[in-house]
Amino acid sequence: SAGASGNWWQVTLGQLNKLKQDSGNKIKTINSLKLQLQEVGAKSDSFEKHLKMVLAESCEDEKQRKHNNKRLTSKQTELDSIRQQKDELERELAEWKVKADLRT
Secondary structure, three states: OHHHHHHHHHHHHHHHHHHHHHHHHHHHHHHHHHHHHHHHHHHHHHHHHHHHHHHHHHHHHHHHHHHHHHHHHHHHHHHHHHHHHHHHHHHHHHHHHHHHHHHO
């Protein structure tokens, strides 16, 4: 039964080599996954930075828009008060014309 025991060793060595190969493949897969993960992580980081920049810009735009709205509102208020003055002056003028007409 020496041949049988020899066979047993070969089978065991074969299994051992297969396990080594498998674990080697697993390590390769793990390393490749790690690399992919790093790439994805880097992409994710740069995307996050980009997103933060876009958000910051939109905040600036929002500030600018609010500022513009304030300016617009104050100009509108100015315009309204000028119109009011104009209306008052026109009324006053009309009254003076009436007074002048009454004199003559």
